[in-house]
Amino acid sequence: MSDKIKKKLKLKVSAISEGTVIDHIPSEVLFEVISILELDKTTNMITFGANLDSEKQGRKAIIKVSNQFFANDDINRIALIAPNAKLNIIRDYEVVEKKVVEVPDQVIGIVKCFNPKCITNNEEVLTSFKVVQKSPLALKCKYCEKITHEHQMVIK
Ligand code: CTP
Ligand code: ZN
Numbered sequence: 001m002s003d004k005i006k007k008k009l010k011l012k013v014s015a016i017s018e019g020t021v022i023d024h025i026p027s028e029v030l031f032e033v034i035s036i037l038e039l040d041k042t043t044n045m046i047t048f049g050a051n052l053d054s055e056k057q058g059r060k061a062i063i064k065v066s067n068q069f070f071a072n073d074d075i076n077r078i079a080l081i082a083p084n085a086k087l088n089i090i091r092d093y094e095v096v097e098k099k100v101v102e103v104p105d106q107v108i109g110i111v112k113c114f115n116p117k118c119i120t121n122n123e124e125v126l127t128s129f130k131v132v133q134k135s136p137l138a139l140k141c142k143y144c145e146k147i148t149h150e151h152q153m154v155i156k
Helices: 005-008 027-036 072-078
Strands: 021-025 047-053 059-064 086-093 094-100 107-108 128-134 137-141 145-150
Touching: 021 027, 027 059, 027 072, 072 107
Parallel strands: none
Antiparallel strands: 021 059, 021 086, 047 059, 086 094, 107 128, 128 137, 137 145
16 A cells, blocks of 8 residues: 555544644544534634544543634643643644643632532532643642542533
């Protein structure tokens, strides 16, 4: 098989000319990532693929957003659910920069507090946590001070 055909087979979602490619997202969290990055509200062109074969991870998802570049703080919000995601910054069809995501020190929104009595589960209050441990994740609620552990994490 020629190299050209191999490359075409590898490219499951069309290349973009300018923008951001978010690769190595676990397929099961694709739509949460779209929502956290507010891509459901953008007018930029988005293409994505899910359940693609990956060498590193069983099945992965990929999102390509044209003409949009993210601030590190925004991108790090997806680290909680897609810790191995890789960002590729594309300019004039070339990958000019690669970035990894990092778990932030503070998490606002996204995750529910594990404590059913917490104010954030009973009133219209946005959750807010201090990250007390990164791996496995442990989040301390600013309101009730209870710790939500990674295995208890529910996305809001
Ligand atoms: N990509 C794209 N449009 C471009 C250039 C690249 O959509 N104009 C995508 C590729 O399809 C790939 C990602 O950006 O999903 C990274 O590109 P590249 O670094 O060339 O691929 P790999 O070497 O496979 O990257 P890695 O091993 O770091 O995942
Ligand atoms: Zn709480």
